[in-house]
Amino acid sequence: MFDQLQPVPTDPILGLMAEFKADPNPKKVDLSVGVYKDEVGNTPVLKSVKKAEAFRLENETSKSYLGLAGNADFNSLITQLIFGEHQIIESSRVKTAQTPGGTGSLRVAAELIKRANPDATIWVTNPTWANHLSIFKAAGLKVEEFPYFDFDTMGLKFNETVETLSKVPEGDVVLFHACCHNPSGMDLNIEQWQTVADIAKQQKFTFLIDSAYQGFGSGLEEDAAGIRLLADQVEQMIVCSSCSKNFGLYRERIGAISIVGRDAIKTEITFSNTLNVIRAIYSMPPAHGADIVATILGSQDLTALWHQELNEKRERINGLRSFIATKFAEKGVPGNFDFIANQNGMFSFLGIDKAAINTLKTDYSIYIVGSSRVNVAGVNDTNANYLAESLAAVLNK
């Protein structure tokens, strides 16, 4: 039966992670997968997470099934983290289910969209996170791209975004990244969020917002401003969120899907379909990650500690952005990389070609995703000179 299967290329991001691990070069630099690294290249467990885990170990009373929607405390606390004190919570227009990571949430969203409108096309930013395309296609949805990032200016192509979205038909879905756009680091400002909200109202398409980096851009509240503006103004939307990055819970696979509906009854109906989709995919989510997040967000002291740890990460990344631009200039890397300082979150494009990316890997053990996306957090005082000098050597050849 399996004889007809053809080999599949390795994942463009996770494949590099494995190659990096196997590389014996002591100078190797990993700028590939979106995992936060500290100044010595480690990804330690947050102190707030350790404390919550210790609490859980002492206080967990049962391993019985959680139910389709997962941990109710987590669902309520994460809804507040995303939407703030929003009237859609008060009026029961939003319901959240815990999911296995952000990817699990996106897959549930895709199946729900397919069930609601089998002919729906999902529109994604060009470029977007490579796995978006795989997730939506696996669910049988048609996927189209709309112009978003401009490689000539290393900024947004917002006029073209508007032009394309103004033709998206009723019943389709448009995906935006809430903040820290992966892979470009370029986000909408609040006026631009308003513009796309107005187009959605006119065209009657539905937003799907991927919020994987809340707290990594400008702050927890600031990074949710686009979502909250849409929640003020649109009747329906889906928000897929992840705790991988902001709680550093990558391998625990903890995320959420939030359904916003026209009114409490319609929201309940859509949510019951969401739970039905979940039942047929993985039945129920795992407990550990949600317990940790609920314990942190349910405690003032742990929340304060988590805020402090998240602020430190964000400040380090933002500092690195200017540091990298300066270092590249100092070491004679051709081109102007000042744009890196003005972008948000963990990623930016270097805008270099595939041959250079390959030479960096094979000759220098520097790992960059094939689109030229770099994980800014992978740079530190120890590897910055080597990175800039290697890049200068490759690009000046």
Ligand code: LMR
């Ligand atoms: C990334 O974009 O590198 C991360 O979101 C990890 C992944 O699953 O691709």
